[in-house]
Amino acid sequence: MDFILQNWVLVLIAVTALALLLWPMLSGGGGAGSLTPNEAVQLINREKAAVIDVCSLDEYTAGHIGSAKHVPVDELEKRLSQTIKNKATPLLLVCASGIRSKRAAGVAKKLGFEKVHTLAGGMGAWRAAALPVHKGPPGKG
Incomplete structure (x- = not known):
């Protein structure tokens, strides 16, 4: 948990990148x-x-x-x-x-x-x- 709190910017970037990669499949475009x-x-x-x-x-x-x-x-x-x-x-x-x-x-x-x-x-x-x-x-x- 300390890692997430201390590196919240990196975690946010990783979550955003994952969301962008999954977006075509989730929006029905797969x-x-x-x-x-x-x-x-x-x-x-x-x-x-x-x-x-x-x-x-x-x-x-x-x-x-x-x-x-x-x-x-x-x-x-x-x-x-x-x-x-x-x-x-x-x-x-x-x-x-x-x-x-x-x-x-x-x-x-x-x-x-x-x-x-x-x-x-x-x-x-x-x-x-x-x-x-x-x-x-x-x-x-």
Whole structure:
């Protein structure tokens, strides 16, 4: 007890550091990350992440990431396991603004996918980063 009283500043620093390290897990972010567009490109290129666009068909057709597979968020629970067979494959979930993809990340985790990520800011952030956008219906790239 004397140690704690005499070194209260060090103890406070240690407790603060521990809290900061545990915060992502405690706030529900454990296992799922929100990535910037540049981090998303690295995930796609380095880890061969599967890109799943959870937008409506109209939004997808208006512009999507080139390798994205279209699975609307409302159909995700039924179709994701058919679309991506290996649950160890890293997933990048994308929508127009990043809100629906967060909901989709919860569904993907519930289905047993291990490495689930979302694109922070969605396609708006992707466009703002001047990254390539493909237009057209699913299957047309």
